[in-house]
Amino acid sequence: MRSADTAADRTAKIVGAVWGLLVLNTLGSAGAVTIVPLPRSLIQMVTMGSLVAAFALALLANPRVRVRASAYVFLLTLLLVPSLISSVDQGAGLGALFRCTRLALFVGTLWLLSRWWDGGTTFVRHHIRMYFAVLGSVAAGLVISPGAALPDLYGGRLVGALWPLTPPQIGQYAAVITGLTVLLLLGRRTDRTGAAVIIVPSLALLALTHTRTATLGLIIALGLAIASLVLTSGAARRVFSWAVLCAAVAAVGFSSALQAWFLRGQSQENFASLTGRAKVWNALLAAPRTTSQHLFGTGLGDKSFGGLPIDNSWLAVYNEQGVTGIALVAAIIIVLGGVALLRPPSLSRACAIFLISYCAIASYTEAGLGDASPYLLHLAVAASLLAAPAEPVPASTPAARRRPVPRWARTSEAT
Template sequence: MGGALRSGGPPPGGPDTARTRPGTGLRPAGTPRSVGIVWALLGLNTLGSAGAKTIVPLPRSLIQLVTMGALVAAFALALAINLRLRIRASAFVLMLTLLLVPSVVSSAHLDVGFGALFRCTRLALFVGTLWLLSRWWDGSLTFVQSHIRMYFAVLVSVAAGLLISPGAALPELYGGRLVGALWPLTPPQIGQYAAVIIGLTVLLVLGRRIDRSSAALVIVPSLVLLAMTHTRTATLGLIVGLTLAIGSLILTSAAARRFFTWTVLIVVVAAVGFASALQAWFLRGQSQENFSSLTGRAKVWDALLAAPRTTAEQMFGWGLGDKSFGGLPIDNSWLAVYNEQGLIGVALVALIIIVLGGVALLRPPSLPRACAIFLISYVAMSSYTEAGLGDASPYLLHLALAASLLAVPAAATNLPKPKPTIPRRRVPRWAQDRK
């Protein structure tokens, strides 16, 4: 997996010319490998501590110690490799920093508990680490490779738990859906990780950054795990995200046109031949009433919106929490942000999506742009039935990856303007003034 993702070598002319043009996807020679370790630690922090029962029971305090320790280690390592605090201007990270304001204001009340302040500290460390990493955001595929490796390692642990104890990995409590048996992961989490690395790997294949055999080793098992989670949100997000991303490459890539054509044909044949099986998988044995209420989510949403709030609570929310209301999960990013960070938080999160989407549309067609479009559209789709856009989460990490892909290389923005030169006329010897 590590050797298959080709990022290309430095261009001729030595390390000083290793900066790349926008959209080439080549990794600059000055990017330290420890940046990938920092990214993996950020991913470990966002895995969470709540989920299914594992084969070996893990105390929640131990899991929280590991995840929070990973965030502290990520911040410390990022600071160590960027001691001069060189950062790049990033509208995405700036808006995340502004999101800290309603988070701290709403969490400062002691009646909400110290847990809210702890979550604010976690979000601040997460944003601070992204600021330190922004120095290496240059539109290359460096962070895409780290993203795929990180979540593929998580899926390997899920597959290992399935092989060791199928009963623990497919519990009746979750209706036989796949969960993490070694680390507490829920079916939506596993589905999300599988869908994201499938989409990114497909795009790397179309861009000829990875060979097909290595891609198959990632895509095929990930598809199997995604199917076993029965996660509709991740599946729809994968389909919509890939459609938009490949659509952005159709005019410039023959491989994208061929892939799109064959995919449409396969989907049509599968829809006709396996309609009943697909419907059964999509419904997951639920009744029509349960399906129409989004597995009970609509009831929680109605109760959340009907809850009385003061003007301050409407603007700033009730403080960072566990994304639940009345003991039940909210499972909607927009309502979770409204509940915890108020209307100001909702406006900032919406601005993040709009700005990233607008920048992606203005960029010329390229593989990094297609990967960014996939991630933005996937997160936008998932936000309707998943929470996490207002706190340190995999969804914010996906958007951070999209922001790094849309960044313009520093060399392209800081090139000195050539001074105009006035041609000098040669004066003949006989006309020169001799003293």
């Protein structure tokens, strides 16, 4: 028994390490200027190397390649088809094929990890732990060099001074682990002290990023998740009631302050165009396309159009994987959301609803649903939460295979 427990603990540590490497891979290589300049080629080598290591470790933990049926990973696998067709057919170059290889390794690693998807909160804890470590590096950069962490180039918003992270990235990580930790606290899976250690600094960093998408995503998605627990949790009912009351007070008493915060010093026209995003979106939709480009896109790229970021998951998918890609990404959201709504109220269901809702909200102003990204990792955690519990493996020891003892030979219980 002790050797079996040791093997299980070792496997659990490997799975946690694999998840950490996947998080590292999706941090990206472009962002703010760091305190110590890091060549982009070095960052790309580290991130790609972490994905290869993640796949190798996942294979080490699951050498017989035992996987669980997962509609989410299956749809991601299908998403590789338009990605490859467009990258090869459109002559997008080696860069697009490299990104296809990266996506294939990413999906393959998720398949290997699906063996441990059992509806529990194990991967929620891995997710919180890894992204909190990333936020720790952001906080360390802020302490070491406040000027580099709050540069004028980004309007004084918080960036990664040790690793090149943009304000939207930091805001996303802070919002996601804050929401998940709040739900674990409501589900009594963590204590108040442990939750405060995560929530307080994460909210502080979120405020310093001044990221509207992450803030709204956290509020709306967490509200939906808590509402799903209202019928079964008294704590959720109390939190939901207080949240509604505070929202009403803030809307009435602090409307001007909230408006100023959301405008972020921008003009009404700039705010209405979503900081210039609408101009890029209109140009992308107006660009002429062949039938093949309309169906399968132009190949995996850097999520930009005309040298400017697209900042919309649906339009980025349309540009790179066509309407076929949009249909598959929409199917992912619909399937996960539908399964979550059909499940009975539980903590796992609430966490899944939070992650799915957050990704759906953020998809309007952030790209990432069509390629290896933190958003696909969020949805992978949601898929693990919605997976049915694994059936117990029948005993295979020699004692279990022994023939039953005849009734006449059994010792009486009375004796």
